[in-house]
Amino acid sequence: MSSYENRAAYLRQTLQEISPEQALHMVRHDDAILLDVRDADEIKDGLPTPAHHLARGQLELRVHHVCDDKQRPIAVMCAGGLRSLFAAESLKNLGYENVYSIRGGYKQWKESALESRIPQQLSAQAKERYARHLLVPEVGEVGQLKLMNSRVLLIGVGGLGSPAALYLAAAGVGTIGIVDADVVESSNLQRQIIHGEDQLGKLKVDSAAAAIGRLNSMIKVKTHPHYLDESNALEILSQYDLVLDGSDNFKTRYLINDACVKLGIPNVHAAVYRFEGYVTTFGSTQDAACYRCIYPELPPPEMAPSCAEAGVLGVLPGVIGVMQAVEALKVLLGIGNNLIGKMLRYDALHNEVSILQLDKADDCLCGQAPEDIHLKPIEAYACAI
Numbered sequence: 001m002s003s004y005e006n007r008a009a010y011l012r013q014t015l016q017e018i019s020p021e022q023a024l025h026m027v028r029h030d031d032a033i034l035l036d037v038r039d040a041d042e043i044k045d046g047l048p049t050p051a052h053h054l055a056r057g058q059l060e061l062r063v064h065h066v067c068d069d070k071q072r073p074i075a076v077m078c079a080g081g082l083r084s085l086f087a088a089e090s091l092k093n094l095g096y097e098n099v100y101s102i103r104g105g106y107k108q109w110k111e112s113a114l115e116s117r118i119p120q121q122l123s124a125q126a127k128e129r130y131a132r133h134l135l136v137p138e139v140g141e142v143g144q145l146k147l148m149n150s151r152v153l154l155i156g157v158g159g160l161g162s163p164a165a166l167y168l169a170a171a172g173v174g175t176i177g178i179v180d181a182d183v184v185e186s187s188n189l190q191r192q193i194i195h196g197e198d199q200l201g202k203l204k205v206d207s208a209a210a211a212i213g214r215l216n217s218m219i220k221v222k223t224h225p226h227y228l229d230e231s232n233a234l235e236i237l238s239q240y241d242l243v244l245d246g247s248d249n250f251k252t253r254y255l256i257n258d259a260c261v262k263l264g265i266p267n268v269h270a271a272v273y274r275f276e277g278y279v280t281t282f283g284s285t286q287d288a289a290c291y292r293c294i295y296p297e298l299p300p301p302e303m304a305p306s307c308a309e310a311g312v313l314g315v316l317p318g319v320i321g322v323m324q325a326v327e328a329l330k331v332l333l334g335i336g337n338n339l340i341g342k343m344l345r346y347d348a349l350h351n352e353v354s355i356l357q358l359d360k361a362d363d364c365l366c367g368q369a370p371e372d373i374h375l376k377p378i379e380a381y382a383c384a385i
């Protein structure tokens with residue numbers, strides 16, 4: 001026997017081997033992870049339905065992105081049950097305590113008629129385009145595919161929505177929806193960088209869709225040239241996974257909040273005022289604060305002037321809109337620390353960044369059952385629920 005075969009025989013004695021059926025049982029009942037370590041070209045024809053794919057060559061480098069709990073059981077699979085022994089040994093050496101190798105590998109999985117799926121893979125064109133994302137372990141091919149399958153709705157394609165739309169499109173978010181009923185005006189061009197002089201007088205949604213189309217023809221843009229109100233909000237928002245609120249008035253913000261809470265959609269919210277900007281994410285988890293938790297009542301107009309009344313440094317919504325795009329991508333990818341329950345405040349004039357804690361309010365609308373939340377006519381969004 002070669003030293004390789006000797007080593008494999010030794011591993012068979014020292015590691016636990018399990019059948020594909022046992023592995024599936026552990027995934028369903030013991031919160032185990034099924035890790036397929038075959039190469040990318042080996043999984044084109046099928047991958048066990050519950051499996052995470054992490055090629056053997058990337059195993060040690062990236063396994064903590066799949067599982068950072070060293071006690072969680074991991075069942076390792078390869079094509080025939082040999083490479084999985086070596087992969088399992090390596091995981092043990094990394095400190096994973098409950099590691100199993102699946103006997104007979106994917107060949108046996110198929111022979112046992114267990115469920116498989118054809119994995120979605122990036123095209124060669126997408127691999128080239130998103131190459132810098134693929135190098136980031138927190139994104140990678142799995143994350144890029146997640147972005148390409150994601151649907152984000154931008155409410156308003158003005159100061160905040162313009163940069164957010166461009167970066168989300170560049171990042172490859174598969175479907176971008178835009179709600180805006182306004183036309184491009186000359187005074188918009190100081191900050192709304194998605195529009196140009198040749199678009200003056202045209203609908204902002206059409207101007208933005210054209211700019212996104214020039215940037216990335218691989219994604220889909222859906223335009224909603226309407227003012228959001230109680231009659232269309234649920235129908236439009238329910239088509240998306242995440243909302244990016246770039247609206248400029250309180251009534252619309254309350255409406256977006258209530259619709260997102262009812263539908264359970266994360267709402268990445270921002271506001272700007274002269275040199276100051278705020279970003280937060282109103283999440284869909286039970287302990288996440290919502291917009292009404294912070295502003296239960298509409299502030300009097302003199303306390304909350306709009307940009308049209310108070311002015312804004314043109315580049316400020318650029319910074320804040322890009323922060324919204326970053327936050328949206330992180331929420332979609334499920335990575336990092338997000339701004340749920342927190343508000344990031346940026347003061348450009350004094351170079352100050354601070355994070356404020358947002359508490360969930362008692363008796364707020366966000367504590368109600370979704371079926372008990374009813375949108376009100378937009379004119380009625382002047383006060384608490």
Ligand SMILES: [Zn+2]
Pocket residue numbers: 289290291292293294360361364365366367
């Ligand atoms: Zn609330």
